[in-house]
Amino acid sequence: MGRTYIVEETVGQYLSNINLQGKAFVSGLLIGQCSSQKDYVILATRTPPKEEQSENLKHPKAKSDNLDEEWATEHAYQVSRMLPGGLLVLGVFIITTLELANDFQNALRRLMFAVEKSINRKRLWNFTEEEVSERVTLHICASTKKIFCRSYDIRDPKSSARPADWKYQNGLSSSWLSLECTVHINIHIPLSATSVSYTLEKNTKNGLTRWAKQIENGVYLINGQVKDEDCDLLEGQLLNSDHRSTATVQICSGSVNLKGAVKCRAYIHNSKPKVKEAVQAVKRDIMNTVADRCEILFEDLLLNEIPEKKDSEKEFHILPRRVFVPLSGSTVMLCDYKFDDESAEEIRDHFMEMLDQTIQIEDVEIAEEINTVCVSSSVNSQASLDTTDDEPPKQPIKTTIVLKIQQNIGVIAAFTVAVLAAGISFHYFSD
Numbered sequence: 001m002g003r004t005y006i007v008e009e010t011v012g013q014y015l016s017n018i019n020l021q022g023k024a025f026v027s028g029l030l031i032g033q034c035s036s037q038k039d040y041v042i043l044a045t046r047t048p049p050k051e052e053q054s055e056n057l058k059h060p061k062a063k064s065d066n067l068d069e070e071w072a073t074e075h076a077y078q079v080s081r082m083l084p085g086g087l088l089v090l091g092v093f094i095i096t097t098l099e100l101a102n103d104f105q106n107a108l109r110r111l112m113f114a115v116e117k118s119i120n121r122k123r124l125w126n127f128t129e130e131e132v133s134e135r136v137t138l139h140i141c142a143s144t145k146k147i148f149c150r151s152y153d154i155r156d157p158k159s160s161a162r163p164a165d166w167k168y169q170n171g172l173s174s175s176w177l178s179l180e181c182t183v184h185i186n187i188h189i190p191l192s193a194t195s196v197s198y199t200l201e202k203n204t205k206n207g208l209t210r211w212a213k214q215i216e217n218g219v220y221l222i223n224g225q226v227k228d229e230d231c232d233l234l235e236g237q238l239l240n241s242d243h244r245s246t247a248t249v250q251i252c253s254g255s256v257n258l259k260g261a262v263k264c265r266a267y268i269h270n271s272k273p274k275v276k277e278a279v280q281a282v283k284r285d286i287m288n289t290v291a292d293r294c295e296i297l298f299e300d301l302l303l304n305e306i307p308e309k310k311d312s313e314k315e316f317h318i319l320p321r322r323v324f325v326p327l328s329g330s331t332v333m334l335c336d337y338k339f340d341d342e343s344a345e346e347i348r349d350h351f352m353e354m355l356d357q358t359i360q361i362e363d364v365e366i367a368e369e370i371n372t373v374c375v376s377s378s379v380n381s382q383a384s385l386d387t388t389d390d391e392p393p394k395q396p397i398k399t400t401i402v403l404k405i406q407q408n409i410g411v412i413a414a415f416t417v418a419v420l421a422a423g424i425s426f427h428y429f430s431d
Contacts, residue, residue, distance in 0.1 A: 002164040003134055003151050005032075005090075007041040008172040010329060014044050014356075018095055020142050023049075025096040025104065027067060027111070028356075029076055031083065032090045033269055034132040039090055040269050041136075042173050042332060045355045047075045067094075067107050073118035079354055080119045081292045082334050084324075085179070085266025085285025089119055091136030091151075098143045108137045109152060109161070116154045122205075122295065124212035124287040136164060173330030177233070177273060179266045179282050185290065185371075187211050191254040201298040204256055204373070208294065212287045229276035233268075260371025262289055263322055267332050289335075293319045296337050297373065319371040323347055325359050338366070 011030075018026055028046035032039060050071055076089050083089075092112050094104055112135055127133065133155045139148040149166040153159040189207025219226065266281035297319055320337035325347075327334055334355065336347055344361045351357050 002162045003132075003136070004038040004165040004167060005041055005136055005149065006038055006172060007166060007168050008043075008330075009168045009170045010173070011041055011044045012168050015093065015095065015140060016145070018046060020095065020097065024066065024100055025094055027072060027092060027094045027108075029079055029089050029115070030091045030093055030136060030138065031079070031087060033086055033088065033267070034090065035269065035271070036132065039132070039136070040172060041090060042087075042330065043327065043355070044093060045079065045357070047072050048353055048356075067104070067111060069111055069114050072111055073114045075354070076115040077118045077121075081288075081296075082336055082351075082354060084333065084335055085264065085283075085288070086268050086281035087332070089115060091115075091138065093138035093140065095140045095142050098141055104139060105137075105148075105161075108139060112137050112152060113154065113157060122291065124208055124291050125216065125284055134162070137161075138166065173327065173332060175270045176267045176331050177270050177278075178331060178333075179268070179278055181264045181282060181286070182261055183264055183286055184261045185258060187258040187290075189256040189258075191256065200256065200301075201295075204258075204294055204298075205291075207256060208287075208291055212291075215283050215286055218283075227275050229274065229279065231275050233273045233275055233278050257374040258290070258294070258319070258371070259374065260319065261369060262286075262293075262371065263324075263367035264289055265324065265333060265335070289322060293322070293337055293371070294373070296320050300339065314374060317373045319373060321366060321368045321370070324365045324367055325351060325357075325363055328357065333365075340370075 020026060026046055028044055030041050031043040031045070032041040050068065072092075076092075080089055092108060092115055094108050096104055116135060133153050134151040135154050136149065136151050140146070147166055149164045150161040151164040152161060187207065189204060189211075191203055264282060264285045266278070266285045268277050268281055297317055300320075301317070318340065320339050322335055323338055324333040324335050326332075334351075334357075336350060338347055344364045347364055348359050348361055351359050
């Protein structure tokens, strides 16, 4: 039996309202969340066409070869940055004319695998063996509105299509639990004599990969206690925990420091969520948002041709800040990143371009203070990122002043789900 996709009714309305406007087809992304029993789709967004592509697609003999895979996968990668923890690009859709209804199945399959590969290329985490590995393709005939829904196993590039059920449900977007945390980071990335010659981006990525293992392997507390990960989020037996680790010291020819406070959010569907699902969603949002804003900074430096400083000079850069915007008719909020010289109007335009969503400027929530990257090439001895401390965490003096990442703790609300993962806490909200 194939997978079942429970789809927000507004997604169906959005797909029905897409007008080919003389084009042979329109493609796009399906966004939502996987679970062991079924998947939930809360958003669909068309891929913005290239100007030259728009003219080609109006040709009456346009074929699947005109589907620009590189353009579509880049769109998927950009969209993946705008999703909080727990939400994923679940697959792709295409709407075609009746004449081309049979021409796009293989192209749609290739696109689905290419999209998944593009999104995965720079993640700091991997899917577990237990997680759902199927992704969906949706083919809609523009004139008959007939739907062909299939799923494929992304772990097997040779997997065959499986029929899947596509079922609409009203109010799906309001059935979500929201989790939030503030993570105070001071990530120190030591540069060895060999790595100092690498680019800033490569050195930072290598350091973040080691830091991500701490986030993955941390001890997570719920209301100050460790719970069995297979228990319901708000219930479950308490367990004992004895977390220990050691520090190593190495000689450094330089260092990269990422410092500041980052806001993290995750969402899980309100259908008997487990502790491990909540923890996993938050952990991945922590890793995603730190890695994404570093990559956005590097892209900005390259775009503006800002050279890296040499010798013993210190180099400071401001990381983009995270902003959140509510998804219309939903308790879920999507996100984006902005530099200080970018306006709210630019964020609004970016949401329209990437997600085909109209947002109100007054709804744009700037969540953070300024975060920085400091690059230094002085020789010194520093503890590596494998360091953790046995001392209890201390409260930061204020949100922009932090201790070592292993000792940070964020603000805990009146009712909390606290997390200690290399010193991280988050609180839990139910809408």
